[in-house]
Amino acid sequence: GAGVSQSPSNKxxxxxxxxxxxxxxxxxxxxxYWYRQSLGQGLEFLIYFQGNSAPDKSGLPSxxxxxxxxxxxxxxxxxQRTQQEDSAVxxxxxxxxxxxxxxxxxxxxxxxx
Amino acid sequence: xxxxxxxxxxxxxxxxENATMNCSYKTSINNLQWYRQNSxxxxxxxxxxxxxxxxxxxxxxxxxxxxxxxxxxxxxxASRAADTASYFCATDAIETGAQKLVFGQGTRLxxxx
Numbered sequence: 119g120a121g122v123s124q125s126p127s128n129k130x131x132x133x134x135x136x137x138x139x140x141x142x143x144x145x146x147x148x149x150x151y152w153y154r155q156s157l158g159q160g161l162e163f164l165i166y167f168q169g170n171s172a173p174d175k176s177g178l179p180s181x182x183x184x185x186x187x188x189x190x191x192x193x194x195x196x197x198q199r200t201q202q203e204d205s206a207v208x209x210x211x212x213x214x215x216x217x218x219x220x221x222x223x224x225x226x227x228x229x230x231x
Numbered sequence: 232x233x234x235x236x237x238x239x240x241x242x243x244x245x246x247x248e249n250a251t252m253n254c255s256y257k258t259s260i261n262n263l264q265w266y267r268q269n270s271x272x273x274x275x276x277x278x279x280x281x282x283x284x285x286x287x288x289x290x291x292x293x294x295x296x297x298x299x300x301x302x303x304x305x306x307x308x309a310s311r312a313a314d315t316a317s318y319f320c321a322t323d324a325i326e327t328g329a330q331k332l333v334f335g336q337g338t339r340l341x342x343x344x
Contacts, residue, residue: 122273151332160319160336161274174331209273218262218323220332222273 120144122223124210130229131200139195139226143212150193151211151220152185161209167193169215200230236335237320243341250307252338254320255300263296264321265305268337274319277305310342 123142131137143150152164163177167187178184182200187193197204207227211220238253254263262281266274280287280296280303287294293306307314317337324333 153334161334163331163333166331176331211274218264218279218332219276220266220274220321222266222275224273 122210122212122221124208124223124226126226127224128227128229130231132231133202134199136196136198137200137228139197139208139210139228141193141195141210141212141223143191143193143210144221145191146214147212147221148190148215149213150187151213152193152195153209153211155207155209155225157206164195164208197228200228202230204228205230237318237338239338240336241339241341243343244310246310246312246342246344248310250310250314250340250342252305252318252340254303254305254335256303256320256322256335257301258324260298260322260324262323263294263303264332265292265294265303266319266321266334268317268319270316277318307340310340312342312344314340315342316340 122144125140148169150167153161154164155161165185166174182198185195207225209222209225211222213220236255244250260282262279264279265277267277268274278289278292278294280294282298291308296303317339319334319337321332321334
């Protein structure tokens with residue numbers, strides 16, 4: 119596709135359930151980022167992938183959060199045992215190596231009841 | 232804590248007026264970027280200014296960078312209703328290897344017709 123694609127666009131789940139959020143970056147972009155944005159707030163860095171290097175996981179808020187990137191392309195963010203405070207918009211972005219401009223998807227809005 | 236902090240948090244002006252938003256950051260950077268986010272959408276890159284640049288223009292946008300004060304400003308001239316959005320600055324801190332792009336809390340700009 120032409121841009122970064124995220125799915126689902128909206129997800130409502132019950133507290134305690136696991137959720138998976140998917141990001142399909144722009145073809146050829148080796149860098150991939152996940153951010154979290156709470157209502158009316160700025161972006162909170164979660165994790166960064168660059169090629170085959172070890173990901174920077176320094177922003178993951180707890181061990182309930184994990185992410186993987188298969189084949190250097192599609193990434194999945196998994197939240198286990200969701201809590202109400204996990205409710206937010208999860209944004210994915212990708213970029214070319216050495217280029218600092220990020221291209222964002224439309225986000226996945228997660229609501230934990 | 233956030234690397235970038237925008238000021239003001241919210242700004243409301245009349246169409247045709249100029250809008251100025253400020254961003255302050257804490258550590259040495261390689262470059263600073265500004266992004267726009269329309270309500271419910273992903274972020275869109277506007278402009279990047281490198282640490283060795285002091286001013287940059289793009290259409291109706293003018294960005295300044297003062298590394299001695301660790302601050303940047305975004306000026307939108309001759310504002311239009313379509314400029315209504317949230318604006319974020321983002322920095323890559325040299326101390327963290329310049330990989331992680333850190334965003335501020337944003338300025339919500341409203342252009343009144």
